[in-house]
Amino acid sequence: MVSKKAGKQRKDLYNAPTHVRRKRIASPLHPELRAKYNMKTTVVRSGDLVKVMRGGDAGHVGKVLAVSTRKGKISVDKLTAKKADGKEVERWIDASNVMIVKLDLSDKWRRRSIGKVAEAEYEQEEEEKEEEE
Numbered sequence: 066m067v068s069k070k071a072g073k074q075r076k077d078l079y080n081a082p083t084h085v086r087r088k089r090i091a092s093p094l095h096p097e098l099r100a101k102y103n104m105k106t107t108v109v110r111s112g113d114l115v116k117v118m119r120g121g122d123a124g125h126v127g128k129v130l131a132v133s134t135r136k137g138k139i140s141v142d143k144l145t146a147k148k149a150d151g152k153e154v155e156r157w158i159d160a161s162n163v164m165i166v167k168l169d170l171s172d173k174w175r176r177r178s179i180g181k182v183a184e185a186e187y188e189q190e191e192e193e194k195e196e197e198e
Contacts, residue, residue: 078137086134090160098165102179109139109160112169117141119162126166133157 068074081089091106092115099105109115111132117125127142138157145153170176170187177184 083134086137090132090134090137090139092160092163092165094168095164095166098168102168102182104179107165107168107179109163109165110169110172110175112171113165114167114169115139115141115163116166117144117158117162118164120158122156122158130155132160139163 067077078089088108091108093099093106094102094104095116109129109132111129113129115127115129117123117127122144125141125144127144129139130142131140133139136157137159139160140155140157141163144156144158146156148154168175168179168183170179170183170190175183176187
C-alpha cells in the first residue's frame, strides 16, 4: 500500500490492470485443503467448488460459474436474485465471502503453481476415470 488516503486506495483499486485485479479475487481454502497444499488462500477460478460464508446465502455450496475481474466478484451456481419483473438473474458475490471447498485441477498451470501434491492428486483422479471406463 503506497498511500494512507482512502480515496487514493480506491483509485488504485478501480484503475488497476487486469493482471493485478485477477490476483485480488482470492478466497481462503477449507482447513483440509489448507493442510494438504500448505496454502491459506488462492485465486478463485471457474470450476472451483465454494461455500458461501457471509450474507443471506451463508452455507450455500456451489460451483463457480464465472469470475469477473472488472467487478471483482464471482458468480456461484444456483445463487440467483429475483428482479422486480420476476426474472431470475445471477447473483455476484465478493470472493472474500466464500471459502474454497474443492479446487478445479484441470489446468496444468494451476497444478504447477499449487505444487506436487496437486499434480499427484490430478493424476490419481485421471487413473480412476480410466479404470471406470
